[in-house]
Amino acid sequence: MVDIPESHPRYESLLTRHRIEDGVEHGITSQQGLIAQGRGEAFDYLLGEQTIPSADEAARVAAAELLLADHPVLSVNGNVAALVPSEIVELAEATTAEIEVNLFNRTDERIERISTHLREHGADTIKGLTADERIPGLDHERAKVDGDGIYDADVVLVPLEDGDRAEALAEMGKTELVIDLNPLSRSAETATVPIIDNIIRAVPNMTRHARELRQLPEEDVQSVIDAFDREKALASAEEAIRSGE
Amino acid sequence: MVDIPESHPRYESLLTRHRIEDGVEHGITSQQGLIAQGRGEAFDYLLGEQTIPSADEAARVAAAELLLADHPVLSVNGNVAALVPSEIVELAEATTAEIEVNLFNRTDERIERISTHLREHGADTIKGLTADERIPGLDHERAKVDGDGIYDADVVLVPLEDGDRAEALAEMGKTELVIDLNPLSRSAETATVPIIDNIIRAVPNMTRHARELRQLPEEDVQSVIDAFDREKALASAEEAIRSGE
Numbered sequence: 001m002v003d004i005p006e007s008h009p010r011y012e013s014l015l016t017r018h019r020i021e022d023g024v025e026h027g028i029t030s031q032q033g034l035i036a037q038g039r040g041e042a043f044d045y046l047l048g049e050q051t052i053p054s055a056d057e058a059a060r061v062a063a064a065e066l067l068l069a070d071h072p073v074l075s076v077n078g079n080v081a082a083l084v085p086s087e088i089v090e091l092a093e094a095t096t097a098e099i100e101v102n103l104f105n106r107t108d109e110r111i112e113r114i115s116t117h118l119r120e121h122g123a124d125t126i127k128g129l130t131a132d133e134r135i136p137g138l139d140h141e142r143a144k145v146d147g148d149g150i151y152d153a154d155v156v157l158v159p160l161e162d163g164d165r166a167e168a169l170a171e172m173g174k175t176e177l178v179i180d181l182n183p184l185s186r187s188a189e190t191a192t193v194p195i196i197d198n199i200i201r202a203v204p205n206m207t208r209h210a211r212e213l214r215q216l217p218e219e220d221v222q223s224v225i226d227a228f229d230r231e232k233a234l235a236s237a238e239e240a241i242r243s244g245e
Numbered sequence: 246m247v248d249i250p251e252s253h254p255r256y257e258s259l260l261t262r263h264r265i266e267d268g269v270e271h272g273i274t275s276q277q278g279l280i281a282q283g284r285g286e287a288f289d290y291l292l293g294e295q296t297i298p299s300a301d302e303a304a305r306v307a308a309a310e311l312l313l314a315d316h317p318v319l320s321v322n323g324n325v326a327a328l329v330p331s332e333i334v335e336l337a338e339a340t341t342a343e344i345e346v347n348l349f350n351r352t353d354e355r356i357e358r359i360s361t362h363l364r365e366h367g368a369d370t371i372k373g374l375t376a377d378e379r380i381p382g383l384d385h386e387r388a389k390v391d392g393d394g395i396y397d398a399d400v401v402l403v404p405l406e407d408g409d410r411a412e413a414l415a416e417m418g419k420t421e422l423v424i425d426l427n428p429l430s431r432s433a434e435t436a437t438v439p440i441i442d443n444i445i446r447a448v449p450n451m452t453r454h455a456r457e458l459r460q461l462p463e464e465d466v467q468s469v470i471d472a473f474d475r476e477k478a479l480a481s482a483e484e485a486i487r488s489g490e
Contacts, residue, residue, distance in 0.1 A: 020280070024276055034276060034279035034283065035262075035265070035279050035280070035282050035283035036283055037283055038281060038282055038284040038286070038287070039283040039284065040287075041280065041283070042283070042285075042427070046291075241291075243487065
């Protein structure tokens with residue numbers, strides 16, 4: 001373990017880098033995951049490595065969606081598990097959501113390793129190994145999900161998801177919450193609620209919002225959802241990246 | 246080998262991805278190299294995956310600098326060797342420059358592997374293993390260069406170079422030619438000639454310019470250099486990334 005003082009000006013970025021390297025060491029982060037990490041770094045750099053107001057609002061809306069869902073599921077891939085293992089567990093607890101491991105390059109060994117990693121960070125039940133259902137419109141291996149997990153969910157959080165799967169899940173009529181640093185990505189374009197932010201900041205932020213919102217009457221939580229304008233959120237994120245502000 | 250038809254709309258991007266994966270397989274591309282590749286992809290995406298006019302001009306100026314140099318050296322790291330092995334050899338030939346392998350995470354084994362890879366792509370003499378001199382102002386391992394290579398060069402091409410080393414080389418008074426997709430990076434800021442372009446496009450483009458320019462009288466080649474405005478080139482690249490044009 002590397003001990004990085006929180007006061008370090010590059011604390012977040014060093015922590016991220018360290019967790020990703022740790023993920024490679026534990027066979028959790030893939031080659032594609034490392035490249036994806038780099039793409040995220042570039043967009044975050046242009047965003048000023050901060051949570052912009054529209055992303056904070058989207059995180060609040062996403063928290064509201066999870067709280068009002070009948071069956072919310074958080075989909076976790078290699079980079080998510082490497083970057084925010086305990087933060088995902090806390091979000092699941094705050095929203096009574098399930099966690100399902102779902103990989104772009106799926107192998108049972110990697111799912112096992114990621115599940116173990118999440119358990120070491122406090123997770124209880126983890127779905128993803130049953131894989132008894134298929135998302136329509138995807139290749140066999142990419143389509144596999146648990147019948148009583150993502151397949152049955154009405155609201156899914158898919159952080160750092162690839163475009164094909166994000167589209168296929170949206171086609172199934174699910175409310176899709178996406179965390180992605182590229183507002184022009186197909187995942188972001190497809191999402192019901194696109195959160196254009198670094199997952200390292202977005203997941204704890206969602207948890208904070210969930211803990212606040214769950215104190216409120218259901219209609220107030222619903223009104224947070226109703227007030228959200230996804231087109232405006234995407235446009236404001238793109239503007240932030242383009243203007244560097 | 247993957248056979249990708251040149252007519253494929255994503256030909257360049259697939260070729261890049263394939264070469265990087267190949268580089269990992271051969272122990273040439275590092276973890277940091279994969280993350281750096283992802284950062285480059287994001288900036289290239291925002292640039293529209295094209296060589297903008299100011300980058301084409303910078304490539305021409307860089308070719309002119311190599312042609313008029315007393316001792317031009319092309320510095321090659323893992324990603325450069327993986328992405329443009331034969332293209333670097335062709336540029337060295339067109340400009341009678343030397344090639345030196347210089348790594349951020351230096352080990353003699355990786356230098357050997359990269360040298361072998363370059364030889365398989367037609368390189369003759371490759372420097373980098375003697376490492377009998379040091380760039381002032383850098384940590385021991387990062388500082389190592391060949392005394393009759395980069396240390397002695399008046400003009401160096403440092404594609405995809407890290408900021409610390411780019412600054413230290415500039416401090417030595419060398420004419421520094423940088424290829425980098427981020428116009429705000431320290432390497433680009435430090436360069437005498439910053440080429441804000443994908444290395445896959447920039448290196449063959451420099452070779453093409455070098456073959457044209459070497460037909461001209463020396464004063465005409467010098468006037469290409471004299472007309473260059475680096476601040477304008479950086480500003481126009483940033484503008485292209487911000488505006489998406």
